[in-house]
Amino acid sequence: MASRVHGSIGCSAGEHGYEDMQKLGSTSNHVKTRPEITLSLMNKGDFGEYPKLYKLASDFTCTGSPHRDLPGQWLFEGFVTAEEEGQLLKILDTHPPDWREKSVNGRQRGKAWGVVVDLLRRTVSPAVHPLPPMIAMLADRMQKLPLLRNFHANEANALDYRKGMHVLYAHADDRRLSTEVICNLSLAGSAVMSFNREKGGVPHEVRALLPPRSLQVLTKDARYNYTHAIHTEDILSPRRVSITFRHSHLTPSNSV
Ligand SMILES: O=C(O)CCC(=O)C(=O)O
Numbered sequence: 453m454a455s456r457v458h459g460s461i462g463c464s465a466g467e468h469g470y471e472d473m474q475k476l477g478s479t480s481n482h483v484k485t486r487p488e489i490t491l492s493l494m495n496k497g498d499f500g501e502y503p504k505l506y507k508l509a510s511d512f513t514c515t516g517s518p519h520r521d522l523p524g525q526w527l528f529e530g531f532v533t534a535e536e537e538g539q540l541l542k543i544l545d546t547h548p549p550d551w552r553e554k555s556v557n558g559r560q561r562g563k564a565w566g567v568v569v570d571l572l573r574r575t576v577s578p579a580v581h582p583l584p585p586m587i588a589m590l591a592d593r594m595q596k597l598p599l600l601r602n603f604h605a606n607e608a609n610a611l612d613y614r615k616g617m618h619v620l621y622a623h624a625d626d627r628r629l630s631t632e633v634i635c636n637l638s639l640a641g642s643a644v645m646s647f648n649r650e651k652g653g654v655p656h657e658v659r660a661l662l663p664p665r666s667l668q669v670l671t672k673d674a675r676y677n678y679t680h681a682i683h684t685e686d687i688l689s690p691r692r693v694s695i696t697f698r699h700s701h702l703t704p705s706n707s708v
C-alpha cells in the first residue's frame with residue numbers, strides 16, 4: 453500500500469532552500485523524529501478575476517512530506533483548498549482548448565497550456581494557449597515553497613481519468629526536454645501512483661497515494677530513475693484530474 457512519512461518543522465517562506473529540504477528528508481530515521489514542516493506562504497500579486505482566491509492564498513500554509521521509500525518524492529497535502537479545487541475543475545472543463553482523447557502515455561482525456569512539447573520531433577515551441585490566470589497563479593504559489601523556489605513552470609498538462617476506464621502507462625517524463633522538477637496536482641479524487649526503479653539500483657516498486665488537492669513534487673531519483681504509472685484499479689474515485697507542471701526550454705529553432 454502507499455507508504456508515507458510525515459515530518460515537519462515550523463518555517464516561513466524562503467527560510468529553507470532545496471538542499472536544506474533534501475537534507476531534512478535524507479534519512480528515514482531523521483524524518484521519523486523531526487517535527488512537521490509547515491510552510492507559510494505569502495502570495496502577493498494581482499489575481500484579477502480571482503480576488504477571493506488571492507485572499508485564500510495569502511494566509512496559505514502547506515505541509516510537505518518526503519516519501520520514506522522514494523528519494524526525491526514529496527507530497528504537499530492541501531496545496532489548493534476545496535473551493536479552489538471546484539473553480540479549477542470548472543476552468544478545466546470550460547476553458548479552451550477542449551479535452552481530447554489521449555493515447556500516448558495511457559488512456560485518458562487531456563488538454564495542455566503553455567509551451568508545446570513535441571516528444572516525437574523533440575521540439576519545444578512557444579505557447580499557443582497560455583496558462584489561464586488561475587493556473588498561472590498556482591505556478592506562482594509553487595515558487596513560494598522553498599523546495600520549488602527556482603521552479604518556473606511554463607507548461608501545464610491536465611489529464612482527466614475515470615475509474616475503471618483510464619490508465620497511465622509506466623514512463624519517466626522526458627529527461628532532456630523538461631527540467632528536473634515535475635509537479636502533479638491532484639483534483640476531484642484519489643489515485644495510487646506506482647513507481648518502479650528503472651536505473652541506478654535494484655528494480656523494485658514503491659507506491660504513493662495522491663489525495664485530492666495535493667501537490668506531488670518529483671525530483672532526483674523519483675524524477676530520473678523511477679518510472680511512474682497509475683493502473684486502472686488504482687484510480688480510487690469516479691473521477692480524478694491531474695495538472696502536471698513542468699519547465700521545458702524552447703528548442704534552438706524556437707528560441708530566436
Ligand atoms: O496524472 C498524474 O498525476 C501524472 C501524469 C503524468 O505522469 C504525465 O502527464 O506525464
